[in-house]
Amino acid sequence: MRTLKLTVAYDGTNYCGFQRQANGLSVQEVLEDALAPFERDAAGRGPTVSGAGRTDAGVHALGQVASVNVAFETPASAVQRALNARLPADVRVVGAVDATPGFHARHHARGKSYRYRVSTPPVQSPFDRLYAWHAPGRYDLDAMRAAAEALVGRHDFKSFQARGSAVRHTVRTMRTIAITTPPGEIVFEVEGDGFLRHMVRAVVGTLLDVGTGLRQPADMAAILEARDRAAAGPTAPAHGLTLVAVTY
């Protein structure tokens, strides 16, 4: 058996997320369709691709990782070229290599990094509308950084997990939360061993609450302790989020 590791960038605007769904076009589906000419099962479907993370509808990726077990022997670089020739322009295979056979993009992931962009001027550039949340206003960056610091480390992040999620083990390690301010923006770059559903977006929504003074940095410990989604702030919209990289 041969296992390919694909690194995939996509504009998530027109997708229901990475993972195949009954309703809506997924990145997984267009990847599998593009692989099908190399290798098809009895139903005519290409080999099944596993992504490191699902990503919600509208979330983007610069470095999503996908693994796929295949029998064909085409060199990885030629596979990359063929996939990009077949894929829509909003999904690109930016890297393709032979991995250790059995490599699994999700099971073997050791960390992920995400970026979340917020536009703060009264008028948002039309070029940012699909890639940054427009939340105009002035924010207390020092307070936001102090609040973010309280989230770094190993914690139970249940208060930041989407309601109704089936995941029971909600302890994760947040390695870093960096907050930078390029002109007209607040950018959050977070890195950790794994993230619960909507976790980055709920962290961003809660930190913006701190930035406006609605919450205090000192509230963060109690929010974590509550283990209740209602204790944290709102979920920032999906389109500001980008999966930047997955580490193994």
Next chain:
Amino acid sequence: MRTLKLTVAYDGTNYCGFQRQANGLSVQEVLEDALAPFERDAAGRGPTVSGAGRTDAGVHALGQVASVNVAFETPASAVQRALNARLPADVRVVGAVDATPGFHARHHARGKSYRYRVSTPPVQSPFDRLYAWHAPGRYDLDAMRAAAEALVGRHDFKSFQARGSAVRHTVRTMRTIAITTPPGEIVFEVEGDGFLRHMVRAVVGTLLDVGTGLRQPADMAAILEARDRAAAGPTAPAHGLTLVAVTY
């Protein structure tokens, strides 16, 4: 009479250009529709907006300028807010001021600047697909800059004008052509007193021909002298082009 000067940014992907057309949605049309609640003619249409330049279908703008004569007295800042509340998110009024009555965005323009982005890596980022021409390869920047230098100044640019254009006076002054190379890109920034239809795109197509060695910098003088579109290189696609600013 009162004249408003609007500065408009738009993602041109979904528009047939700035100017109203029988087929296709124009930026002019969405602006006039957004102005209509302030003031309507007998047909129910808002006041007529004049743009500094037409821009082709798919061309973007950061600083298109539009003028409009109105009778209503709402302050310009409130007009800006109301327009942005009514406009689609891919068109934004980034500035609105009272101009000298009779100001006309096109007739009074003294100069325009455009940017053209080319992506050069083998795989284009999905986030650039609507904003940069994917022309992968290696280019001789020194040759391109030498060729660009030959176009600076007052010349007859007829060889760079779209075929079938009705414009007879084809002499223009190209003030600057700057070529820069951010990672993975070649960016052309051109400034002049005015541009013929497709002129920036034909200049970029011709300079890329120089970059690949298909043409030489020394050819530029003969291309200008020919006054024949067939003498210059191909027209680069519309989506790489952005109208950056109009000066008065």
